[in-house]
Amino acid sequence: MSTNLDNFSRAAQSGDTYVLAPLPYADNALEPVISAHTLSFHYGKHHKAYVDNLNKLVAGTPFSGQSLEQIITATAGQADKAGIFNNAAQIWNHMFYWYSLSPKGGGEPPAALKQKIEESFGSVEAFKQEFANAAITQFGSGWAWLAQEGSKLAIIKTSNADSPLTRGIRPLLTIDVWEHAYYLDFQNRRPDYVNTVIDKLINWEFAAANLG
Numbered sequence: 001m002s003t004n005l006d007n008f009s010r011a012a013q014s015g016d017t018y019v020l021a022p023l024p025y026a027d028n029a030l031e032p033v034i035s036a037h038t039l040s041f042h043y044g045k046h047h048k049a050y051v052d053n054l055n056k057l058v059a060g061t062p063f064s065g066q067s068l069e070q071i072i073t074a075t076a077g078q079a080d081k082a083g084i085f086n087n088a089a090q091i092w093n094h095m096f097y098w099y100s101l102s103p104k105g106g107g108e109p110p111a112a113l114k115q116k117i118e119e120s121f122g123s124v125e126a127f128k129q130e131f132a133n134a135a136i137t138q139f140g141s142g143w144a145w146l147a148q149e150g151s152k153l154a155i156i157k158t159s160n161a162d163s164p165l166t167r168g169i170r171p172l173l174t175i176d177v178w179e180h181a182y183y184l185d186f187q188n189r190r191p192d193y194v195n196t197v198i199d200k201l202i203n204w205e206f207a208a209a210n211l212g
Contacts, residue, residue, distance in 0.1 A: 009068035016065035089161040102203035120153040
């Protein structure tokens with residue numbers, strides 16, 4: 001998948017219908033950190049449910065056939081369209097999360113991204129600690145993001161289905177901290193899940209490709 005964030009979600013569409021975009025790896029590729037069992041529920045049940053719900057909600061409306069990005073920005077903050085926003089945003093967020101992980105993840109960021117991280121956070125290690133803290137301390141369901149604001153990088157966290165797209169901020173990476181993302185493998189040990197994902201699975205190449 002291209003990392004053109006203006007149309008990142010095109011793999012989720014087939015004409016006017018929204019579809020479950022394929023994972024970028026096999027369902028057991030993230031083991032032992034994230035099990036195939038977790039992916040079967042997280043991707044095959046939760047992510048798919050958002051797709052099915054969105055198709056029902058937008059059928060016969062002006063949103064039918066629009067990209068997820070268009071729907072998200074058009075419905076953000078509108079109480080009467082919360083259902084459409086939540087499902088469209090959760091499809092997008094989940095797709096972005098799958099690409100934020102890699103079986104060959106972890107290690108050191110590519111040079112250009114590493115320089116940006118060092119400029120913004122002092123060091124890669126300092127960034128990892130701040131990123132992990134954001135994910136661990138997000139109250140309830142939500143997401144932690146590495147994002148780009150102008151020439152600087154920032155760490156933000158969002159609740160429920162919200163994402164940096166609603167704020168005009170460019171996301172580079174995300175970690176899902178809804179309980180269904182980790183509970184089958186880590187139970188209530190969110191810190192263990194977050195730190196292990198950052199150490200073993202985080203997809204620096206994807207983040208670097210998303211730099212504006």
